[in-house]
Amino acid sequence: MDPIVCKSCGARFPIKSLSEDDCRQLDDQHDYEEMAEELKMLRNVQAFYHRHPEAEGNIRPDLNRILESDDPEVREQLCEGTPFDQIVLRSPELPGNWVASDEDRQVVQYLRTCSFSLGPRLGFVAERDVPIEGRAEFDARDSVTWYWPHWHHFEVDGTLSIKISIYQHFGHGTGEMQMKPGNAEYAFWSWLVEQKAYHRPVQDSELPGLREEWSRREISGA
Secondary structure, eight states: OOOEEOTTTOOEEOGGGSOHHHHHHHHHHHHHHHHHHHHHHHHHHHHHHHHOGGGTTOSOOHHHHHHHOOOHHHHHHHHTTOOGGGOOOOOOOOOGGGGSSHHHHHHHHHHHHOOOOHHHHHHHHHHHOSOGGGOOOOOGGGOEEEEEEEEEEEOTTOOEEEEEEEEETTEEEEEEEEEOTTOTTHHHHHHHTTOGGGOSOEEGGGHHHHHHHHHHHHHHTO
């Protein structure tokens, strides 16, 4: 594992030389610095909207544009399971005064890569931009999970594996969700992966409605 490098003096410390408390404090410092950096950018967004009030709500994240796109090439890539960040979109034309300065261009790029409501998000991050010992933990509700029912397979023992993507304000990751027979959710997910109507990315917010649909079909025997 790579050593820890001090940003001030460049000294290097092997991970094994650090105590559990040291590692926890370093993790806290890292999280705090990320929040501070996000707060700075959110305030830049706020200033950008003051300069260009007509821009608010009119610069949409690329992820939203991909999911709502009617472009056959984009839809085909979605069905093939191409990662979102590898799908190329045509750059939207924006008024010249929105991208006239380096700061404005940075804000526009930020708005194209992040999805948030400025007021609530700014309040959330500002509340946590305090000394680490008094700061609340990062809220898991800031993450979004996408499931890919058409990217699944069953193991010999019946274990079901489904591709997932997790997006948070600082990045994203892709992996698999595995579920063995006997799990309380196994029947639901086994049903969902067979539904061609949902052979597309499914957001976690859709799951309650899908579970209700599955329950109704189970009761009716459809």
